[in-house]
Amino acid sequence: MPADQIHLVRHGEVFNPQGVLYGRLPGYGLSSLGRQMAQAAADDLRARGRTIAALYSSPLQRTQQSAEPISAAFGLEPVLEERVIEPTNRFEGKRMTGSGGALRDVRNWPLLVNPWEPSWGEPFGSIADRMLQAMADAADAAESGDVIFVSHQLPIWMAHRRVTGRRLSHDPRRRRCALSSITTFERRDGRFVEVGYRDPAAPLAVAATDVGAV
Template sequence: MPADQIHLVRHGEVFNPQRVLYGRLDGYGLSELGRQMAQAAADDLASRGRPVAAIVASPLQRTRESAAPIEHAFGLEASIDPRLIEPENRFEGKRMLGEQSALKDPRNWRHLVNPWRPSWGEPFRSISTRMLAAIDDAWRAADGGDVVLVSHQLPIWMVHRALAGASLPHDPRKRRCALSSITTLERRGDRFVEVDYRDPAAPLSASATDVGAV
């Protein structure tokens, strides 16, 4: 029997004192606030009283650390699926805001020629395709219950837009995918549909820094 619901959980705040776009770079784990956010997501999932059959995480440090309190809440060990990873980005390690913004350096402008693809990283269609494949495999592999997938903002947002039939190119300032948020899907017939969105870490967000997402 496949899964009942799929919960897409974004990681919590990352320790990023230089405020760079960290992308897939090593060494970017959760801050103390990020750990509290991850715990809020785990508490929300546990409070629903729904059985969780499996937990799957992106291989990056921040998602594995965000999966830890969910693992503890349900007594499960997360598996790793590289398809849940953050997209590649040519601006990794660079500041994107302020006087030292990489966007102000003419040497970087060649990476900005096509925001609809986008020209600075993995194509939007590639992101949505791999994410939907990972979701479908996780749904089929479950023996009933729910599955939790811990991933990143842009991959989760690509799933949202793909399922809504919206254009994948978008304004990144308008993404509805907060730190440690939970986007829930169900299978209806031959497709997935989004049935819920929650932001359990909202009370912590006022003091959070979220500048490193792709």
């Protein structure tokens, strides 16, 4: 039988003193606070008392590190899953706002011509498709119990909007997907339904200096 629930966990805070949009760039791991956030997510999942059948992680450093306390809590080896990776973004390595920010540079304005696609990176529809397919395949592969994915804000938000029937284009400042948050789905009658959202790292987030790229 398929998995009971699918939990999409966002990674914790990244050490990013330059304040750049890091995207898929290597070398961006968790800060010490981010590790505490990841532990908070693992503790929340453990406290639910549910059987976990499988653990998947985006291959990026920050998600693999965020998967470590979950792996320890459930004795599961994370499987790297390319389909839940951060989307491509042509602003990688740049600071977006403030003095000298990429958004103030007129040379970058052609990249902003279509925020509904978006024109600066992977199309929203592509992100949603790969996320839902990864979730479906993992659900089918599990004999019983739940499945956990450790992923990124935008892929998780695209899964949320696709499942809830909302338009994929959106204001990135209004995403409900906090650091180390957990968005939970079940599959009913062949389709996914969102059944929960928790933010176990909220008390820690007040001290965060990097809340993720927009």
